[in-house]
């Protein structure tokens with residue numbers, strides 16, 4: 408029987424989730440958003456029911472899976488309610504706004520024996536999948552140095568924040584970027600590449616970090632960290648910059664993962680999250696023995712669709728989900744350690760709780 412799904416949050420990111428669920432053969436029963444107009448196109452497309460109260464969806468016994476694509480601050484309450492009613496959960500990243508809440512969700516999902524997937528979809532970019540296969544096959548030997556960076560063009564925020572718009576200071580509340588996502592470049596772009604550190608190298612043992620907040624802003628525009636892992640040092644940096652034409656596609660998006668090993672090197676150049684279905688990423692593999700570099704090019708293919716497809720298949724077939732249920736927690740723990748290190752000026756040893 409097709410999975411019966413309720414989608415909570417019908418804003419920007421949901422446009423990647425609906426096709427993923429559709430391609431997985433799921434039946435979209437409910438669409439939920441505080442703003443009915445945001446939900447209406449999806450309601451009409453799938454003949455779904457609409458509500459502005461997520462409890463209507465989580466309480467429906469004929470729903471198997473809840474997909475949480477609402478703003479980050481509501482992830483916890485929706486995910487815990489869904490898990491408490493025995494539903495599997497897909498949740499957009501970051502899982503919550505702190506590692507304590509994220510650990511609570513992971514433990515709840517494990518106790519309830521339901522599947523939990525935090526949408527770190529970059530693992531499912533074809534270039535990243537091939538890179539993972541090459542690393543695990545030993546093609547680049549032992550990894551000794553890794554560099555990951557997410558440089559995104561956010562306009563010139565370094566001199567101060569604008570008076571209006573997404574980044575502006577608001578008198579009695581957070582800026583729009585913080586209200587929606589829970590922070591600046593660290594949670595937005597940085598979270599994905601922190602996940603890739605975990606994916607390729609495992610959980611870091613220790614890290615030292617710095618962060619920068621622009622004058623008048625309540626969000627960071629730079630976060631960098633040196634992370635010690637089982638597979639050597641990883642250099643991490645997330646940066647909001649004003650340069651419009653840098654990056655391999657010359658669109659201001661300059662995201663890159665480099666893994667250097669004793670036998671070769673891998674470089675991934677990945678396209679922007681909001682273009683992942685139209686602009687493909689590139690993988691370069693240098694083999695030291697032959698002194699040859701191979702460039703892999705792929706047709707654009709949405710990693711959201713690939714990830715959701717695999718997760719739904721596992722939930723339907725009772726198999727293992729494509730990634731650990733702790734993935735979202737791991738990233739939130741690292742984000743917290745980076746903030747702590749930047750604040751104290753000291754290295755931090757993550758205490759992995761789940």
Ligand SMILES: NC(=O)c1ccc[n+]([C@@H]2O[C@H](COP(=O)([O-])OP(=O)(O)OC[C@H]3O[C@@H](n4cnc5c(N)ncnc54)[C@H](O)[C@@H]3O)[C@@H](O)[C@H]2O)c1
Pocket residue numbers: 415416417418419420421439440441442445459461476477478479481499500501526528587588680
């Ligand atoms: N994976 C990625 O690359 C990526 C990229 C962008 C955003 N995101 C994540 O996706 C989530 C949503 O971001 P977005 O850009 O779509 O934001 P958005 O503001 O465009 O959409 C969020 C929607 O949630 C709705 N909403 C808020 N509270 C709600 C509630 N209590 N019940 C139901 N609906 C509610 C809002 O009305 C809005 O329509 C965030 O957690 C964000 O971090 C992930």
